[in-house]
Amino acid sequence: MNPSPKAVVLLSGGLDSTTTLAIAKRQGFDCYALTMQYGQRHAIEIDAAVQIGQRLGVTRHIVMPIELRQFGGSALTSDTPVPKDRSLDAMSTGIPSTYVPARNTIFLSFALAFAETLGASDIFLGVNALDYSGYPDCRPEYIAAFEKLANLATKAGVEGASFTIHTPLIAMSKAEILRKGIELGIDFKLTTSCYDPTPNGLACGRCDSCLLRLKGFAEIGMCDPRGYV
């Protein structure tokens, strides 16, 4: 019997990346988790990601600290306030201040390095272009350009490997993601999506990320098991 193919899964500890990991497992991949610690306001996400990785049975989990606060340029990596109480209309207009310059390019380049050292050709990323189209590096054309780059960038690519960036959630609504996660047995209590949690780990309930999450739970008629302020 062939061993399961290895895959690198970018795991933030949010519900999207957790569902993505569960999908990769269900597809039969031997999963290696990569969590980027990039100067977020709180380290709660990292603890959540580590716990989720253990619970879902990843083979190895790397937490990679990077100091994006040296650059700033985002409400998530500086002391600019995170926007609160925005309407869905406001969220779907323009690119929000929580955009982190080149974040997914940095994340995917580390995932590519990890994959190449593992001899893996598959990378999973939980981006979503439907519910929240504000981030340029969540679009299908961006993902396609990164795949092309990956094959040119690497020894593995030169030697014939063909990297695939899997984005199973890219066209799903938050409600569809939640249904998929429930089908795969995820305990969403473990996941944390808030951009601005309290020091003891409660979600604010008012940032874009909380509002989209709560809307998703409302649409499927479920209570979000996550603790809120």
Place this chain on the structure above:
Amino acid sequence: MNPSPKAVVLLSGGLDSTTTLAIAKRQGFDCYALTMQYGQRHAIEIDAAVQIGQRLGVTRHIVMPIELRQFGGSALTSDTPVPKDRSLDAMSTGIPSTYVPARNTIFLSFALAFAETLGASDIFLGVNALDYSGYPDCRPEYIAAFEKLANLATKAGVEGASFTIHTPLIAMSKAEILRKGIELGIDFKLTTSCYDPTPNGLACGRCDSCLLRLKGFAEIGMCDPRGYV
């Protein structure tokens, strides 16, 4: 008078990136240096880069530590010995063990983040495809793919910016790079190219990087001012 346009220059402290910085300055750019500290065997390169940045008058210098040793996969980021005493023929065949998986993709993605926060569209990288064609991420087609990605990846790109990755050395021989550096007044004593220097900063004289450097100096009939073992 318009202010000088800003540029991000990836500066390792080697002679290629130092010459690239001098070229960017000569072209009139207001230069911001970015030095990636990626788990090399010695920190001597970092000290060299900082000194060079000061000497050449960069506006700001960021040293960004990243833990590529967590991945390994290269003689430069693990305890695998660096190859020594290789012939030029051997160097021009295949990809050497000093290849670091996805290194330039990681470096350029940080440079892109830095550039976007500065409002800069220009990034300088001292890669060279002629004297040393073993690394896939030094090829012109790779650079072109990264430029395309950068425009799709960023808020700046969506808003109409067009990023340029300048690689002024890509088609130059080491001798040509040295002549250009001398013309621009670089003191090559400050630069360090060795993959495996001694703890007190002497170059080994036997790794691929030292051998190519020494060959370049021999071709222009000059003594390398750098200290060797």
